[in-house]
Amino acid sequence: MQFAYTIIYVPDVAASLDFFERAFGFNRKFLHESGTYGELETGATTLAFAAHELADKNYSGGHIAAHTSPKPLGMEIAFTTDDVAAAHARALAAGATELFAPIAKPWGQVVSYVRCPDGALVELCTPIAA
DSSP: OOOOEEEEEEEEEHHHHHHHHHHHEEEEEEEEEEESSSEEESSSEEEEEOOOOOOOOOTTTOOOOGGOOOOOOOOEEEOSSSOHHHHHHHHHHHEEEEEEEEETTTTTTTTEEETTTTTTTEEOOOOOOO
16 A cells, blocks of 8 residues: 545635645646646655545535635645745745744654645644654
């Protein structure tokens, strides 16, 4: 078994790709001509976005749209960086909402949390020392 990708269901795939490019510096891998699915170049595990209409087709019972929830959903994606403060500031400048400013944890890791315009919860953190 291998973790291949995470898909975030969003109201506007192109807008989410654009935000993640500006906020976190990822490059766009592709956007389907329908505009309902796109991916970023993120390394071994793909980060993808799909339109809510695709989720509606896949899940007959419906789903919770993260952007309409007053609180973040109970999951996050995390990006490691050597400079959490700069990454946090860049995300805010691109339109993210601050949930928790950068802070040093007792185990030495620096961590912050932002919420993206599409509702996704993102942790920015330094790598954990091995």
